[in-house]
Amino acid sequence: MRTALVIGTGLIGTSAALALAGRGVRVHLTDHDPAQARTAAALGAGTDEEPEDPVDLAVVAVPPAHVAAAVADAQRRGLARGYLDVASVKGGPRRELAALGGDPRRYLGTHPMAGRERSGPLAATADLFEGRPWVLTPTAETDTEVLNLALELVALCRAVPVVMDADAHxxxxxxxxxxxxxxxxxxxxxxxxxxxxxxxxxxxxxxxxxxxxxxxxxxxxxxxxxxxxxxxxxxxxxxxxxxxxxxxxxxxxxxxxxxxxxxxxxxxxxxxxxxxxxERVPGKHGAAPATYESVTVMIGDQPGELARIFADAGRAGVNIEDVRIEHATGQQAGLIQLMVEPGAVPSLTAALRERGWSIRQ
CATH class of the missing domain: 1.10.3660.10 (6-phosphogluconate dehydrogenase C-terminal like domain)
Structure with a gap:
């Protein structure tokens, strides 16, 4: 993939564009709000100039209700070799595209399972999709070239492809x-x-x-x-x-x-x-959830405290599997739960106490 067009420069579209641009793809950006496309371009996600020739892949990143119309319009204009969308609903847009006379062979519905509470290009990050499932919903009509382009997009965004039926998704x-x-x-x-x-x-x-x-x-x-x-x-x-x-x-x-x-x-x-x-929710690296125990430590709300406790855990030779922080109401302190393998609890507790940390049972 050398070139791509991202239609819709919100959180998902801009994040995909940042990932592609960072890996050498020339990305063109467009949005119904030109100011938003300019913002994404200023962040390094690509250029808001229209492509002179058809791009390799058009990524349609608009709300589900507008996906079919956006894909059909892009196909009529011949903007790309392949087209996919990244909306969170798959069955409806596919059926709507067929009703609009779109080409199902050159289209693939996808959904990256990633997001944030914030929206818009300013919330976007190039690593938003890293390690996250990215659902692909090919059909018997889907052209192999389009599927390969979608798989390349997923790989460039460092996500994990998952193939599903659209309605099952x-x-x-x-x-x-x-x-x-x-x-x-x-x-x-x-x-x-x-x-x-x-x-x-x-x-x-x-x-x-x-x-x-x-x-x-x-x-x-x-x-x-x-x-x-x-x-x-x-x-x-x-x-x-x-x-x-x-x-x-x-x-x-x-x-x-x-x-x-x-x-x-x-x-x-x-x-x-x-x-x-x-217990069925996947754990670390997508594996079955492991059983961890926590070491709870009082920590001050000041610069460097998190770095210090992680460094102390590292010096003790203990890998922190997960972290939870509970803030104390009205105090400049909180409790941090360091989730570790059960066998590591005694050594971590002793090491942290030796370095002056207050351990809570």
Whole structure:
């Protein structure tokens, strides 16, 4: 691949352009907002000048509702040898493109499973896709050259290709991406009118659950509008679980012993099912999740503290597998959990204590 055209210079389009440009591809940028394309160009993502000849690959990075029209228009103008999109919904755009008379042989629907709470070109990074799954949804009609160009794009972005059926993809992202966004927003919405004293008690748990609630509402309206059925199906199942959980909690308030036992059983069931589901989430390097133990350390909120504790762990010969930080309310300090292999806990604890760190049990 020598040349590419990125249509849509938001977070995903600009990040792909930065990755391609950084690996020697001449990238042309266009957007319905020329100022946004100029911003992406100024960041080093390519040039906002139109290509003189057809490029090797056109990457359509627009909201799902506009993918089919953008691909059909680009194909009519003969802008590229191959065309793909990077929207988070795949089945609908493909069917819409066919209805518009687009060429399915030169088009491939893809979806990089990467993103941030922020949007726009200024949020883009060349390494956004590194190590992340990038779904490809070829059909029997897909031209081999287009599939090869898509695979080259994934490789240049250092992502991991995953081949799926388009509709199976849409059902999957409804479960692992779209529904979690709504649930995060629903929990965060409970905080809007909450008493200030309650909000001050927020800890790491509520921060974890509501992190993605900071996402752009307009962007998510576009996404959910393109995949409403599968998302509604998952939410209906969640709603059924919620109804059963509410019933179980009410039973715990009962004076009747049998009702309370039923309530305990219901709550235990949903928690155990949650344990089982969580264990299926891929862990480090996409492997089955490993069992780590944590060493919890008090750390000051000042420059250099994180670097110092990581360096001390390194000197102890311990690999940090994961990190969690919980900030202390109203204090210039917090707790950092260093996730390590169980056998490394004693040596790491001893080494950190020797270097003056305050270990919390």
């Amino acid at each position: 849409d059902r999957a992202v409804a479960l692992v991406s779209h529904t979690p966004q709504l649930l995060s927003s629903l929990v965060a919405a409970r905080l809007e009118g909450a008493d200030e004293t309650a909000v001050r008690l927020c800890g790491q748990g509520i921060r974890d659950v509501t992190r993605i609630a900071a996402s752009d509402p307009a962007m998510w309206v576009d996404i959910l509008s393109a995949n409403p059925g599968p998302v509604a199906d998952v939410l209906a199942a969640v709603a059924a679980d919620l109804d059963e959980t509410v019933t179980a909690l009410r039973a715990l308030q009962s004076a009747d012993e049998d009702d309370r036992k039923s309530g305990v059983s219901g709550i235990e069931d949903v928690l155990r099912r949650g344990n089982a589901g969580r």
